[in-house]
Amino acid sequence: MKVVNLLAVVDQEKCRGCKTCERVCPVLAISVVDRKAVVDADRCRGCAACEQRCPEYAITMAKREQPIVVQVDVAGVDYAKIEELCRKAKLHPEQIICYCTATRAEEVAAAILQGARSPEDVSFQTGARTGCKVECIQPILRLLEAAGIEPSPPKGGWQWYGRTPTVWEIPEEVKKKYTGRGFYFDEDIKLFERVIAAPLQGRRES
Ligand code: SF4
Ligand code: SF4
DSSP, X not given: OEEEEEEEEEOTTTOOOOOHHHHHOTTXXXXXETTEEEEOTTTOOOOOHHHHHOTTOOEEEEEEEXXXXXXXXXXXXXXXXXXXXXXXXXXXXXXXXXXXXXXXXXXXXXXXXXXXXXXXXXXXXXXXXXXXXXXXXXXXXXXXXXXXXXXXXXXXXXXXXXXXXXXGGSOHHHHHHHXXXXXXXXXXXXXXXXXXXXXXXXXXXX
């Protein structure tokens, strides 16, 4: 869940139409039309990625008159399916996967079960990945993959990053080589699996 208080505003005089803002927006809320950037105010999640990267300093973050509350209706989805998807992605449903917005795995799973098909869809619906945009892309990609979805990066965009291997995917020869040299892969796997399989702590026991 995210309360969006800010909105990107473009100074049309300063904008040179370079498309940097379009390429970095995690929800595809800004696009260049006739060499000028235009913000879709309903889509903007106030992350400031465009403002921070505009080479012309043409974007400022303005306070919204009416903040937008971005959240997915987890209760509106069969929780058994949410749980199944999270655990398949090797995540506990209640674990926070986006620390900037405190979004839990269950919220991302609910968004996917309600039709999200890309990290951009997930970010638009949940608010996740509209803070630092670093930590949460991997669990989002894992949840999409667990649902059988292989998203393609936005054409010409810089938003999306390929999935990195999890500890479960490290080849045996690599594990063998590094185990005991400060890495304990099998112990890590056992610990993670206990965490992933732990009972739900919140209100939704399935
Ligand atoms: S990054 Fe700045 S200059 Fe480039 S298109 Fe966006 S607003 Fe215009
Ligand atoms: S969501 Fe972020 S990058 Fe996209 S338009 Fe809004 S502030 Fe800019």
